[in-house]
Amino acid sequence: MKSKYEKKKVGLLKATRVLVPEFIKPAPWLFLLSCMVFFVQGVVEALQVYVMEDLFAGVNELFEGGATMLHIIISALIYALSMIVIQLVGQLANWADTKLNNTSYNARKAKMQQKMSRLEPILFEDTDILDDIEKAKNGLETVQQYVTVLKSVFLNILPYLAIVSYYLIVREPLLMLLLVVIFLPTMFQQYMIKKLYGDKEQKSAPIRRKQSHYNECITSQMYYKETRMLGAYKFFVNGYRMLLKKIIKIDIETGTKTELLYSLTSFISMLGRVGVLYLLFVFLMDGRINVAEFSAIYLSVGNIEGRLHNLFYNSFSNVSQQLPLMENYIRFLELPEYQGVDVELPAKCDIVVDNIKFQYPNQEGNALDGVSFDVKYGQTVAIVGENGSGKSTLTKLLIGYYKPDEGTVKFNGVATSDMTFASVAKHVSAVYQRYPHYALSLRENLLLGQTDKVPDEEKMRNACGMSGFAPEDPWLPKGFDTMLSREFDDGVGLSGGQVQRIAIARAFYRESSIIVLDEPTAAIDPIEEAKIYHRFAELSKDKTSFIVTHRLASVKIADKIVMMKNGKAVEVGTHEDLMALNGEYRKMYDSQRQWYETEGEAKPAAENMEAEMA
Numbered sequence: 001m002k003s004k005y006e007k008k009k010v011g012l013l014k015a016t017r018v019l020v021p022e023f024i025k026p027a028p029w030l031f032l033l034s035c036m037v038f039f040v041q042g043v044v045e046a047l048q049v050y051v052m053e054d055l056f057a058g059v060n061e062l063f064e065g066g067a068t069m070l071h072i073i074i075s076a077l078i079y080a081l082s083m084i085v086i087q088l089v090g091q092l093a094n095w096a097d098t099k100l101n102n103t104s105y106n107a108r109k110a111k112m113q114q115k116m117s118r119l120e121p122i123l124f125e126d127t128d129i130l131d132d133i134e135k136a137k138n139g140l141e142t143v144q145q146y147v148t149v150l151k152s153v154f155l156n157i158l159p160y161l162a163i164v165s166y167y168l169i170v171r172e173p174l175l176m177l178l179l180v181v182i183f184l185p186t187m188f189q190q191y192m193i194k195k196l197y198g199d200k201e202q203k204s205a206p207i208r209r210k211q212s213h214y215n216e217c218i219t220s221q222m223y224y225k226e227t228r229m230l231g232a233y234k235f236f237v238n239g240y241r242m243l244l245k246k247i248i249k250i251d252i253e254t255g256t257k258t259e260l261l262y263s264l265t266s267f268i269s270m271l272g273r274v275g276v277l278y279l280l281f282v283f284l285m286d287g288r289i290n291v292a293e294f295s296a297i298y299l300s301v302g303n304i305e306g307r308l309h310n311l312f313y314n315s316f317s318n319v320s321q322q323l324p325l326m327e328n329y330i331r332f333l334e335l336p337e338y339q340g341v342d343v344e345l346p347a348k349c350d351i352v353v354d355n356i357k358f359q360y361p362n363q364e365g366n367a368l369d370g371v372s373f374d375v376k377y378g379q380t381v382a383i384v385g386e387n388g389s390g391k392s393t394l395t396k397l398l399i400g401y402y403k404p405d406e407g408t409v410k411f412n413g414v415a416t417s418d419m420t421f422a423s424v425a426k427h428v429s430a431v432y433q434r435y436p437h438y439a440l441s442l443r444e445n446l447l448l449g450q451t452d453k454v455p456d457e458e459k460m461r462n463a464c465g466m467s468g469f470a471p472e473d474p475w476l477p478k479g480f481d482t483m484l485s486r487e488f489d490d491g492v493g494l495s496g497g498q499v500q501r502i503a504i505a506r507a508f509y510r511e512s513s514i515i516v517l518d519e520p521t522a523a524i525d526p527i528e529e530a531k532i533y534h535r536f537a538e539l540s541k542d543k544t545s546f547i548v549t550h551r552l553a554s555v556k557i558a559d560k561i562v563m564m565k566n567g568k569a570v571e572v573g574t575h576e577d578l579m580a581l582n583g584e585y586r587k588m589y590d591s592q593r594q595w596y597e598t599e600g601e602a603k604p605a606a607e608n609m610e611a612e613m614a
Contacts, residue, residue: 010327016150018330023147026107030100035155037093042156044085045303046163051079053296060292101144108140111333118337121401121421126361129335131205132328134212138201139329142322157307164300171293172283175276175301192261198324200254204247211243276301343419345427347513349411351375351544356397356407367393368404369567375560377513380540382547382555384585385564391548392432394564395518398546400424429507430516437499439485442476445502449510463509467501515540518548552589561585 024031055075062072116133123129168175217236280298283289289297351374358368368390375381383391396402397409400416400423408415416424429449438445446460460480464470471479475498483491484502494502507515534557547558555561556575563571563578563585571578571585578585 010330012323015146015323015326015330018333019143019326020147020150022108022111023104023143027100027103030096030103034093034096034100035151037089037096038151038155039159041086041089041093042158042160043163044082044089046160048079048082049164049167049296049300049303051075051082052299053292055079056295057290057292060290097148101148104144105141108143112136112140115333115335115337120336120338121396122361122403123335127206128362130209132331132335134209135201135205135325135328136332139322139325139327139332142325143329146322146326160307161304164304167300168297168304171289171297172279174279175297193258196254196257197322198327200250201324201328203250207243207246207250211240211247214240214243338421340417340419340421340423343414343423345411345414345423347427348377349427349513349544350377351398352408352410352413353398354408354410356404356409358393358397358402358404366405366567368397370407371564371567371569372407373560373562373569373572375544377544378542379559380545380547380557382549382558382561383564384549384552384555384561384588386550386588389564390567391550391564392518393567394562395430395516395546395548399428399430399514399516424514427512428514428516429510429512430518431500431503431507432516432518436503437485437494439487439491440483441478441480442471442482442484442502443480445484446480446506446509449506453511460505460509463505464501466508467505469498469501469505513543515543515545516548517546519550552585552592563588 055072058072058075062069165176214236218233218240277298280289280294280301284291284294353371353373353375355370355372356368357366357370359366371390371394383394385391393402397404397416400409400419400421403417408417410416411424438448440448443455443460446463447455457480461471469476471482475492475494476482477492478490483489484494484499485491486493504517507517547555549555559574561571561573561575561578562569563583565584571581571583573581579589
């Protein structure tokens with residue numbers, strides 16, 4: 001199956017239409033100030049050509065006895081004043097641009113974070129989308145450079161060229177024609193550069209993402225200990241270096257092709273410059289221009305050449321290189337967000353799962369294939385099966401996190417595909433098998449599940465008790481204020497089981513009418529797991545609850561058991577019903593019971609667990 005998201009083409013006009021307003025919005029007055037400064041600087045620099053001609057003419061006439069020193073001094077002072085103005089407005093432009101760029105960048109970064117929070121979750125299962133997100137991060141920084149180029153071109157370079165071009169056309173139109181011819185090849189060059197850097201980013205993004213993961217395996221707390229224990233440090237270092245070589249190779253190939261283009265167009269431009277100098281000399285010898293005009297034109301042609309060089313070789317070249325990155329950023333902003341309308345669901349909802357099918361992007365076959373069952377409010381439903389049977393995928397569709405490709409999941413008759421995820425999420429608390437470890441205090445960890453309510457310490461204490469620990473335990477030296485990470489001062493390190501207990505307590509603290517435990521007790525021994533499920537059963541007496549597990553000895557508390565196999569709900573019923581069927585559930589249950597009974601030390605644990613569940 002291909003990606004569920006179709007990429008759209010983004011051109012220069014669309015990039016300008018989207019990015020410029022976004023850049024201006026955080027600080028419009030700074031943008032207006034910057035634009036005004038750019039324009040004034042360009043106009044003053046252009047008018048210098050007339051001052052220079054007057055100055056050179058005055059010097060020439062002075063030697064011929066036709067001008068006074070005062071005339072020359074005034075011209076020189078005007079020129080000096082123009083240089084001072086250019087310097088001052090240049091400093092003002094730097095100040096305004098620095099402040100504007102910082103303000104705009106922070107606003108775009110916040111916008112990108114907000115966008116991430118609204119993306120359809122299924123997009124994070126798509127490797128193409130993950131690559132696009134990586135590319136968008138680079139595009140985030142290029143927006144300000146692009147807008148700076150636009151300001152430079154339209155408010156500085158073009159006004160300058162317009163004034164100086166008028167000066168040249170009045171004197172010798174042929175000079176302007178040559179200047180145009182000089183830079184025609186660069187139009188083809190810019191097209192090729194955009195293509196080169198677009199291809200480069202397409203190749204580099206997945207490599208950078210993998211390289212970032214290797215770097216985490218080498219340096220982050222999450223992976224470092226096990227990486228060293230396994231002796232895999234060298235593997236990841238070598239892998240990181242290999243990926244780095246690939247990126248460097250792509251950079252070198254792109255850079256080499258770019259430099260070849262620059263060399264070709266530079267050679268053509270050099271021929272044009274020689275032609276301009278030759279024409280100036282011919283015009284001077286023919287008397288078509290005087291010495292003052294020769295000097296002013298020579299300097300102005302040099303300035304125009306510099307401006308055009310900056311326009312084509314720097315400004316347009318930067319745009320050509322940055323456009324693919326900006327296109328990625330715009331595509332990221334256009335990624336689909338949660339669809340549907342906000343629905344105010346009642347706290348007590350019945351759930352109907354009707355023939356749902358679901359396929360992950362870039363995967364063959366359905367992860368879920370025609371699953372159907374219903375859940376009455378207040379029931380405890382156990383979803384069981386071997387690894388890869390579709391258990392976790394099913395729970396994500398049950399709570400509206402994913403939307404089915406076919407079929408429906410309905411809450412009181414309203415399909416999750418027709419409403420926003422928030423409509424369901426505010427009624428749900430969940431602990432998944434891959435739980436996060438937040439580097440926060442115990443108090444902050446618990447409050448994450450209920451940030452919109454006033455903290456209730458007694459309720460937090462009860463949630464900890466439900467999860468099998470107390471704030472006064474020795475591993476929490478500062479109680480609720482204990483920092484749960486060694487990344488910060490006075491923080492403590494936690495075992496996997498302790499992190500799991502905190503994740504479960506966070507779910508217990510959150511007020512909800514639906515609770516999902518998706519194998520959250522994998523790092524906890526069977527006896528303690530049985531106790532947690534027993535407390536969970538007490539907590540969820542007036543709630544709808546889903547337990548996802550492959551340890552079947554704990555599912556007797558369920559009112560309904562859904563046996564999953566190869567993406568299908570092959571058996572649905574109570575423990576007694578499924579045991580009587582003598583099918584897949586019975587086979588799996590008996591295999592686990594036999595395992596407990598054949599392990600001498602584990603047999604008492606199994607018996608205790610059975611007793612705890614009784």
